[in-house]
Amino acid sequence: NAGVMQNPRHLVRRRGQEARLRCSPMKGHSHVYWYRQLPEEGLKFMVYLQKENIIDESGMPKERFSAEFPKEGPSILRIQQVVRGDSAAYFCASSPYNDRRTGELFFGEGSRLTVL
């Protein structure tokens, strides 16, 4: 049973370009979370999605960032017109159901974005 798969693992972009990060959740998981980890900091929640729905985007910057989780295919985190401050590790996590009794999230290995 494959874990949460993220790609690319490393991505380099110049200022102003677009970055697309993909996440395939574990098989059978329909809940996806995106987190951002800035250098020397903890993980900050960005967005929570279910298939075809954004449930909670309270952690997403208001501009340039968007996320989707289509009916078919991986979840995608899109960053338009990247700036140096977007350089970070972006982690995806999945869960089989939205249940506080378990609450455990299964994390991918992250996508590390470097903006030159």
Added chain:
Amino acid sequence: AQSVTQPDIHITVSEGASLELRCNYSYGATPYLFWYVQSPGQGLQLLLKYFSGDTLVQGIKGFEAEFKRSQSSFNLRKPSVHWSDAAEYFCAVGAMDSSYKLIFGSGTRLLVRP
């Protein structure tokens, strides 16, 4: 708002020594608490979790944590540290809104002296 505080940014211990990593949370009701470990360049792996019941929770790799409501703490312990335990450790609390997202502390980096 819920929050998690890990007061120690770095901790260094000698191999074979005992370890305690501190975690304090802010939440009014019974929280759902987690400890994750992150090795360099890797994702996060769950060490243990607490939902209810016995306040002493056993996890993987010989780790345990104790929930103390009176102190709003969920400290992680290990009786004898191995060099392979060197990593970043994150405490997290489960949000009680409809997303059930995890709110993480800023982490504690563990260094192990040979």
